[in-house]
Amino acid sequence: MTIRNIVILTGAGISAESGLATFRGPDGLWEGHRVEDVCTPEAYARDPALVHDFYDARRAKLGTVEPNAAHRALARLDAEWSGELLIVTQNVDDLHERAGATRLLHMHGELMQGWCTACGERFRWAGLMGEGAECPSCGRKGAVRPDIVWFGEMPYEMERIDAALRDADLFVSIGTSGAVYPAAGFVQTARYVGAETLEMNLEPSQGSLFFDERRYGRAAALVPAWVGEMLSGN
């Protein structure tokens, strides 16, 4: 099949070699908490300080890390691929865009953004947020939260993602455990429309059997090699 339209899904594993912790690694917990207990609207209502601590720590860490070879390779593919291409990331870090990717969307939100639950504005937020942060747009205190899609909330841009998947000739999943829907179901949509499917991950994901091709190893090694193949027509 001639490949023209590509959809790429990325998860925490693509940023692991930049030094950002994955969610479900061997030590799987954040200071003794399961992410499912911190990253929910209920947790935020119950203990906003805990939730702000979690994201403030992650935002601070982001300032100390750099994109790795896998992010750079996808940015190169984005720049040079003449067909349709969409990088859908579950990651809330900004390493894809810092590497230069532009055909990108953040389905789970962005760490470097806040949104005001009072006025609905979204804005860049680089420092600590904490309880009682003031909205730069309406001035309300205490209504600003991280612009992150929590468990139980609707991921962003689902219509655009679905449309891209339905046109895809190739769906590629990189560095995700396949534990969280709807992203874990994208491979199924791609298969229904007859796209080829490729998984690249450190280990088989929960959905590994749905992929036509599987490559296991470090993203920073696998992804540049795959991009090289795509751009040379192999």
Ligand code: APR
């Ligand atoms: N190269 C490739 N894959 C790696 C690497 C690496 N260097 N290191 C780890 N991995 C793999 C792990 O084997 C694991 O399968 O990356 C995957 C990361 O899985 P998760 O931690 O579950 O991350 P992800 O799939 O992105 O989580 C999905 O869950 O908590 C929510 O909203 C959050 O977006 C996140 C979602």
